[in-house]
Amino acid sequence: MMPRPHAVVLVSGGMDSCVTAAIAGRDYDCAFLHLNYGQRTEQRELRAFREIAAHFKATQSLVVSMEHFTAIGGSSLTDRTMPVTPADLHATGIPTSYIPFRNANLLAVAVSWAEVLHAEAVFIGAVEEDSSGYPDCRRSFYDAYNAVIREGTKPDTHIRIVTPLIDLTKAEIVHRGVELRAPLQLTWSCYQREDVACGTCDSCALRLRGFQNAGVADPIMYAVQPDYRI
Amino acid sequence: MMPRPHAVVLVSGGMDSCVTAAIAGRDYDCAFLHLNYGQRTEQRELRAFREIAAHFKATQSLVVSMEHFTAIGGSSLTDRTMPVTPADLHATGIPTSYIPFRNANLLAVAVSWAEVLHAEAVFIGAVEEDSSGYPDCRRSFYDAYNAVIREGTKPDTHIRIVTPLIDLTKAEIVHRGVELRAPLQLTWSCYQREDVACGTCDSCALRLRGFQNAGVADPIMYAVQPDYRI
Numbered sequence: 439m440m441p442r443p444h445a446v447v448l449v450s451g452g453m454d455s456c457v458t459a460a461i462a463g464r465d466y467d468c469a470f471l472h473l474n475y476g477q478r479t480e481q482r483e484l485r486a487f488r489e490i491a492a493h494f495k496a497t498q499s500l501v502v503s504m505e506h507f508t509a510i511g512g513s514s515l516t517d518r519t520m521p522v523t524p525a526d527l528h529a530t531g532i533p534t535s536y537i538p539f540r541n542a543n544l545l546a547v548a549v550s551w552a553e554v555l556h557a558e559a560v561f562i563g564a565v566e567e568d569s570s571g572y573p574d575c576r577r578s579f580y581d582a583y584n585a586v587i588r589e590g591t592k593p594d595t596h597i598r599i600v601t602p603l604i605d606l607t608k609a610e611i612v613h614r615g616v617e618l619r620a621p622l623q624l625t626w627s628c629y630q631r632e633d634v635a636c637g638t639c640d641s642c643a644l645r646l647r648g649f650q651n652a653g654v655a656d657p658i659m660y661a662v663q664p665d666y667r668i
Numbered sequence: 669m670m671p672r673p674h675a676v677v678l679v680s681g682g683m684d685s686c687v688t689a690a691i692a693g694r695d696y697d698c699a700f701l702h703l704n705y706g707q708r709t710e711q712r713e714l715r716a717f718r719e720i721a722a723h724f725k726a727t728q729s730l731v732v733s734m735e736h737f738t739a740i741g742g743s744s745l746t747d748r749t750m751p752v753t754p755a756d757l758h759a760t761g762i763p764t765s766y767i768p769f770r771n772a773n774l775l776a777v778a779v780s781w782a783e784v785l786h787a788e789a790v791f792i793g794a795v796e797e798d799s800s801g802y803p804d805c806r807r808s809f810y811d812a813y814n815a816v817i818r819e820g821t822k823p824d825t826h827i828r829i830v831t832p833l834i835d836l837t838k839a840e841i842v843h844r845g846v847e848l849r850a851p852l853q854l855t856w857s858c859y860q861r862e863d864v865a866c867g868t869c870d871s872c873a874l875r876l877r878g879f880q881n882a883g884v885a886d887p888i889m890y891a892v893q894p895d896y897r898i
Contacts (some may be wrong), residue, residue, distance in 0.1 A: 500736075500739060500740075502735060502736040502739060503735060504734070504736075505732060505733060506730075506732040506734075506777050506780070506781075507780070509730060509732060510730075510777075510780055510781045510784050511784060512780075512783070512784035532822055536822075537780070538779075538780040538781075538783035538784055538821070538822075539776060539779045539780040539783055539817075539820055539821055540780070541820065542772075542775075542776040542779065542780075542816060542820050543773075543776040543777065543780060545772075545776075546769060546772040546773040546775075546776045547736050547740075547773065549768075549769045549772065550736070550737070550740055550742075550767075550768040550769040550770070550772075550773060551736075551740045551768075553742070553768035553769055554740050554741060554742035554768055573819065573820055573821055573822060573823070574819075574820040574821075576819065578819045579816065579819040579820045581819075582812070582815040582816045582818075582819045582820075583816050583820075585812040585815065585816075586772060586809065586812040586813050586815075586816055587769075588812075589803065589804075589806065589808045589809040589811075589812045590769055590771065590772050590803055590804040590809045590812070590813075591768070591769055591803055591804075592762055592766075592768075592803060593803070
């Protein structure tokens with residue numbers, strides 16, 4: 439049997455990265471990378487990461503703390519003096535939970551590790567259409583980032599960013615996760631609570647709407663489950 | 669008097685970043701950013717950073733530790749089990765001190781901070797021709813990175829990477845530093861020692877060659893000063 443190529447998978451502990459890991463695992467031996475960046479629910483996400491990595495039998499797993507987002511501020515996710523605004527799925531513009539240029543920071547760490555591991559791909563579960571309007575979740579951002587990798591790594595390094603969910607809706611991601619038997623019961627998405635998911639922050643609302651539109655019960659516990667169907 | 673625009677300046681504590689800070693300070697109010705990434709001479713560089721920031725009266729200064737380079741390894745600068753190879757200024761290829769995709773990591777932090785500060789520029793003292801052959805010191809890398817910033821930041825954010833030294837030789841940088849009265853006596857470049865500069869690592873050799881070719885005495889102390897003139 440041919441040895442399989444290596445990939446680094448960014449795994450936050452949320453639903454999207456869990457489904458992404460299931461997709462990556464079909465073709466690659468996967469090293470799992472989790473980044474703490476001072477987000478409110480860091481500990482709960484880390485537990486989800488560890489349980490997901492164990493489920494998928496990751497070849498390696500690495501947890502890195504990036505302290506600078508807390509020092510820099512500018513987001514309700516990392517600045518405890520800013521409230522997490524309740525979800526408004528009809529709002530336009532960029533929500534307060536936006537962390538300036540976050541994904542470029544995550545990708546930089548992932549590509550550095552991928553270069554050392556001689557990996558050929560970095561998987562990230564970014565979603566363009568059904569996300570919160572973050573500029574660093576768009577396909578054009580990842581296309582541009584791939585050009586930076588080509589210019590900024592050694593000539594014998596060939597790493598590309600893979601975004602298998604970028605064009606899917608949350609409902610389609612739920613279906614994909616069920617189809618691939620991704621362990622969605624181990625995932626955590628809430629921005630606000632760590633005991634049970636709040637059901638009302640942006641991230642819970644997007645997730646619940648996905649499950650509701652897919653007609654699938656979300657296996658995790660919520661404090662409340664408003665009807666977000668459209 | 670019109671308020672001046674803001675910039676973030678990446679200041680390692682070395683000669684190039686010190687001259688870059690002097691250039692940036694002519695047109696911008698500068699916030700100084702220093703990143704520790706587990707390099708051997710971290711403490712000495714940090715001292716140089718603080719003294720340079722004080723000299724230039726930086727509007728803000730921020731020191732961030734990026735632990736992941738030590739965890740990831742792959743470079744003689746951050747992996748204490750790999751020796752720092754003596755300088756060979758005629759060698760081709762990428763030296764062992766190369767840290768995979770390092771500058772993409774530094775820029776990501778700088779751009780995140782710049783977005784919060786509403787800064788218009790990020791200055792970095794990268795040098796293409798006279799550097800050690802690192803792929804992330806080339807102009808094409810920074811051009812590609814500017815495209816990532818355009819795609820990955822808020823629509824009302826306008827930040828560009830500025831590399832004022834990119835086409836200069838080290839001798840030209842020395843001349844520029846002297847002309848701008850940059851405090852070169854406060855800078856630190858050695859990869860290997862923290863008491864006096866070793867004079868023999870890649871970084872010392874490039875710096876000394878620059879001063880020697882410029883016909884200027886380097887104001888810092890060296891253990892040895894081989895003749896690197898060409």
